[in-house]
Amino acid sequence: MSDYILELKGITKIFPGVKALDNVHFSLKEGEIHALMGENGAGKSTFIKVITGVHQPEAGEIFIRGQKVSIKNPKDAQNLSIAAIYQHGTAYQHLSVTENIFIGHEKMTKLKTINWKQMHKDAAALLNRLGSSIDPHSVMGNLTVAEQQIVEIAKAISTNAKIIIMDEPTAALSKRECEELYRITEQLRDEGCSIIFISHRFEDMYRLASRVTVFRDAQYIGTWDVDGISNEVLITKMVGREISQIYPKQDVEMGEEIFRVDKLSKTGYYKDVSFSLHKGEILAMTGLVGAGRTEVCQGIMGIEKPDSGKVYLEGKALSISHPSDAMNYGIGYLPEDRQKQGLILDWSLGQNVTLATLEQFTHGSIINQREERQKSKELLERVKTKALSVFDKASSLSGGNQQKVIVAKVLNSDLKVVILDEPTKGVDVGAKAQIYEIMSGLAAQGYGVIMISSEMPEVLGMADTILVMKEGRVSKIFSEVKSVTQEQILEAAMNT
Numbered sequence: 001m002s003d004y005i006l007e008l009k010g011i012t013k014i015f016p017g018v019k020a021l022d023n024v025h026f027s028l029k030e031g032e033i034h035a036l037m038g039e040n041g042a043g044k045s046t047f048i049k050v051i052t053g054v055h056q057p058e059a060g061e062i063f064i065r066g067q068k069v070s071i072k073n074p075k076d077a078q079n080l081s082i083a084a085i086y087q088h089g090t091a092y093q094h095l096s097v098t099e100n101i102f103i104g105h106e107k108m109t110k111l112k113t114i115n116w117k118q119m120h121k122d123a124a125a126l127l128n129r130l131g132s133s134i135d136p137h138s139v140m141g142n143l144t145v146a147e148q149q150i151v152e153i154a155k156a157i158s159t160n161a162k163i164i165i166m167d168e169p170t171a172a173l174s175k176r177e178c179e180e181l182y183r184i185t186e187q188l189r190d191e192g193c194s195i196i197f198i199s200h201r202f203e204d205m206y207r208l209a210s211r212v213t214v215f216r217d218a219q220y221i222g223t224w225d226v227d228g229i230s231n232e233v234l235i236t237k238m239v240g241r242e243i244s245q246i247y248p249k250q251d252v253e254m255g256e257e258i259f260r261v262d263k264l265s266k267t268g269y270y271k272d273v274s275f276s277l278h279k280g281e282i283l284a285m286t287g288l289v290g291a292g293r294t295e296v297c298q299g300i301m302g303i304e305k306p307d308s309g310k311v312y313l314e315g316k317a318l319s320i321s322h323p324s325d326a327m328n329y330g331i332g333y334l335p336e337d338r339q340k341q342g343l344i345l346d347w348s349l350g351q352n353v354t355l356a357t358l359e360q361f362t363h364g365s366i367i368n369q370r371e372e373r374q375k376s377k378e379l380l381e382r383v384k385t386k387a388l389s390v391f392d393k394a395s396s397l398s399g400g401n402q403q404k405v406i407v408a409k410v411l412n413s414d415l416k417v418v419i420l421d422e423p424t425k426g427v428d429v430g431a432k433a434q435i436y437e438i439m440s441g442l443a444a445q446g447y448g449v450i451m452i453s454s455e456m457p458e459v460l461g462m463a464d465t466i467l468v469m470k471e472g473r474v475s476k477i478f479s480e481v482k483s484v485t486q487e488q489i490l491e492a493a494m495n496t
Contacts, residue, residue: 002063002065002066003029004027004028004029004030004063004065004066005028005029005030005064005065005162005163005194006026006027006028006051006062006063006064006082006163006194007026007027007028007062007063007066008024008025008026008027008047008050008051008060008061008062008063009025009060009061009062009063010023010024010025010059010060010061011023011024011025011026011047011050011057011059011060011062012024012057012058012059012060013043013046013050013055013057013058014058017388018388019218020043020046020218021043021046021047021050021057021218022043022217022218022219023059023060023219023220024043024047024060024215024218024219024220025220026047026213026220026223027223028163028194028196029194029211030192030194031189031190031192031193031194032189032194032195032210032211033185033186033189033195033197033208033209033210034194034195034196034197034209034210034211034212034213035197035198035199035204035205035208035209035211035212035213035226036196036197036198036212036213036215037198037199037200037205037212037213037214037215037234037238038214038215038216038221038238038428039216039238039239039400039428039429039430039431040386040398040399040400040401040427040428040431041217041386041397041398041400041401042215042216042217042218042238042428043215043217043218043219044167044198044215045167045398046218047215048084048086048165048167048196048198050062050071051071051077051082051084051163051165052071052074052077052082052083052084052165053071053072053073053074053075053076053077054074056072064080064163078104078105078159078161080163081159081160081161081162081163082161082162082163082164082165083155083156083157083159083161083163083164083165084156084164084165084166084167085149085152085153085156085164085165085166085167085169086152086167090152091140091148091151091152092140093139093140093141094139094140094141095139095140096136096137096138096139096140097123097127097134097135097136097137097138097139097140097143097151098116098119098120098123098136098137100140100151100152100155101119101123101126101136101151101154101155101158102119102122102123102155102158103155105158105159106119107119107122119136120136120137122158123136123154123158124136126154126157126158127150127151127154129154129157130150130153130154130157130184130187131180131183131184131187132147132150132154134147134150134151144177145173145177146173146174146177146180146181149169149173149181150180150184153184153188157188157193161193162192162193162194163193163194163195163196164188164193164194164195164196165195165196165198166185166195166196166197166198167198168198168199168200168399168426169181169197169199170199170201170204171199171200171425171426174288174289174454178204182207182208185197185208186208197209200426200427200428200429202231202234205226206226209226210225210226211223211224211225211226212224212226212229212234214234214237214238216237216238216239216240217240221237221238222237235429238428238429238430239428239429239430246429246432246433246436246457246461247433247436247457247458247461247462248433248436248437248440249282249436249440249461249462250440250441250443250444252280252281252440252443252444252464253280254278254279254280254281254464255278255279255280255446256278256279257276257277257278257315258277258278258279258313258314258416258417258448259276259277259311259312259313259314259331259416259417259448260274260275260276260277260311260312261273261274261275261276261296261300261309261310261311261312262274262309262310262311262312263308263309263310264296264299264300264306264308264309264310264311265306265307265308265309266295266299266304266305266306266307267307269292269295269296269299269304269472270292270295270296270299270469270472270473271472271473272309272473272474273292273296273309273469273472273473273474274474275467275474275477277417277448277450278448279446279447279448280443280444280446280447280448281443281448281449281464281465282439282440282443282449282451282462282463282464282465283448283449283450283451283463283464283465283466283467284451284452284453284458284459284462284463284465284466284467285297285450285451285452285453285467285469286452286453286454286456286459286466286467286468286469286489286493287468287469287470287475287493288470288493288494289454291469291470291471291472291493292469292471292472292473293421293452293469294336294421294452295472296469297333297419297421297450297452300320300326300331300419301320301323301326301331301333301419302320302321302322302323302325302326303323303333305320305321313329313330313331313416313417314416327356327413327415329416330414330415330416330417331415331416331417331418331419332410332413332415332417332418332419333410333418333419333421334406334407334410334418334419334420334421334423335406335421336421336422336425336452339402342402342406342409343394343402343405343406344394345393345394345395346393346394346395347393347394348390348391348392348393348394349376349380349385349387349389349390349391349392349393349394349397349405350372350373350376350377350390350391352394352405352406352409353375353376353379353380353390353405353408353409353412354372354375354376354409354412355409356409356412356413357412357413358372360375360412361375373390375412376390376408376412377390379408379409379411379412380404380405380408382408382411382438383404383405383407383408383411383434383435383438384404384434385397385401385404385405385408386398386401387401399426399427400426400427400428400431401431403423403424403425403426403427403431403435404431404434404435407423407435407438411438415447416447416448417447417448417449417450418442418447418448418449418450419450419452420439420449420450420451420452421452422452422453422454423435423439423451423453424436424453424455424458432458436458436461436462439451439462440462443464451463456486456489456490459489460481460484460486460489463481464481465477465478465479465481466478466481466484466489468489468492468493469493470492470493470494470495475492475493475495476492
């Protein structure tokens with residue numbers, strides 16, 4: 001018998017024009033949580049799809065408990081007790097929790113009809129086993145992201161999966177929800193499941209995993225015991241170079257006030273929010289999930305119009321009823337949800353970058369496509385997007401590279417203020433450093449930058465001013481960031 005429940009040896013996967021996996025190796029022990037880390041585009045997603053039968057490798061072998069297997073489709077993977085929980089959920093939003101859990105392996109009566117009573121009962125039992133009280137009759141689309149992930153886990157164990165792959169499961173969760181996911185993951189391990197946990201967050205790895213494997217540029221770099229590798233070494237293995245400055249913030253002398261928000265309010269969301277922003281300043285808005293940060297910025301942009309309050313740019317009161325109004329004034333916005341709000345996934349990278357500024361390339365009623373492509377290419381190269389060409393679809397890129405496309409889109413506009421909502425969410429450490437460099441460069445050029453962030457290290461590492469929100473109100477503003485601690489920020493976010 002093998003020491004491993006799952007082994008992959010020499011896996012190679014080639015798509016037209018790109019080698020997505022190049023002679024990759026991986027091994028998973030029984031009852032182990034094994035972290036898989038690497039930059040966006042390192043090959044992690046393709047690796048999952050090879051294990052689950054979505055893609056067939058050009059070369060290599062897969063072994064389950066020492067026996068060579070062929071996984072030609074997802075059904076083969078399910079029969080081998082393999083299940084995956086993806087970062088961007090594959091749930092059917094209009095169906096019930098029960099239907100999502102048992103889709104594809106429904107329980108039938110002797111008359112060959114669906115046994116709804118038994119399925120609802122079994123769904124409740126599975127959710128209860130995970131410590132959840134979610135109603136099996138609930139519509140999936142009405143659940144929170146964290147609850148939907150619990151349902152996805154219930155679906156995995158409903159197939160008696162013994163090998164479970166979790167792809168960035170904490171990316172969109174609050175700290176409390178992460179703790180709940182950690183509890184469930186450890187419970188599954190203790191019940192005998194073997195788990196591949198893919199994450200960009202070092203805290204996930206240290207909290208859960210006993211071993212970590214790193215991929216870089218579609219290749220296997222190595223496997224280490226988590227207790228035996230430092231953060232610095234791990235980062236170097238992931239990006240292929242030392243990152244001397246994770247937060248490459250330039251020293252910029254702040255100029256005059258460029259932007260001001262005065263008593264902005266929207267019933268049920270935020271009240272009397274006031275702050276000012278100067279040229280060359282990075283202002284970080286932070287607080288607990290649900291504190292109203294995103295809602296305030298959407299109010300500024302005219303996405304959800306405030307009930308009262310004023311917004312001023314260079315001392316002049318603005319009238320903003322639509323995002324195009326804000327952009328025309330010189331205020332740009334990078335949304336938190338890049339897939340739903342930031343990109344048209346079926347469009348090319350070039351089309352996405354120039355979408356909001358087509359008038360720049362329009363002469364009469366004709367778009368100068370050559371000029372448009374050239375500008376897109378320049379901006380995509382500026383933010384170091386990994387892609388073959390401007391003709392690639394946005395859907396073909398990794399999450400971090402999709403984020404860079406949105407940054408390029410924002411940079412294509414003639415702006416004075418840039419609002420970045422969770423700009424490094426779901427982005428690897430190398431791409432984070434590049435995004436921070438872009439932010440710092442914008443500030444150095446005299447832009448005013450507002451960054452919404454839930455990550456305390458980047459708030460402390462990048463901000464000139466920290467605005468903490470709590471329950472829709474400004475709790476505290478820190479202007480001397482060098483002396484501020486995470487504890488002080490959390491206290492302002494949580495205290496009454």
